[in-house]
Amino acid sequence: MLPDPTAIGSYEWSEIGQLLNNLWFYLASVVTLALTLLVAHAVIPSLVSTGHLTQSANLLRFSLTIAALGVLGLALTILAYTVNLARIIELFYDRYWI
Numbered sequence: 748m749l750p751d752p753t754a755i756g757s758y759e760w761s762e763i764g765q766l767l768n769n770l771w772f773y774l775a776s777v778v779t780l781a782l783t784l785l786v787a788h789a790v791i792p793s794l795v796s797t798g799h800l801t802q803s804a805n806l807l808r809f810s811l812t813i814a815a816l817g818v819l820g821l822a823l824t825i826l827a828y829t830v831n832l833a834r835i836i837e838l839f840y841d842r843y844w845i
């Protein structure tokens with residue numbers, strides 16, 4: 748039989764708060780990445796092909812793609828930090844699978 752989880756102290760609560768903040772930041776960065784790629788590779792080409800935007804609007808696609816790569820790097824950094832921070836759970840709950 749496995750031992751019961753231990754009590755959560757103030758240090759653990761502050762780390763859990765930071766973990767939750769990182770998860771929200773990760774969600775925001777992934778949504779931003781998706782919207783940027785959607786605009787760059789779906790909306791702009793569609794509007795250019797229908798004539799609603801000029802051909803020079805295609806130049807914006809490259810900038811949006813570079814920005815999306817920057818957001819992807821940010822998202823991966825936040826994810827790596829969040830996975831490292833999730834190890835705080837082991838201090839008070841020794842098993843991940845119930």
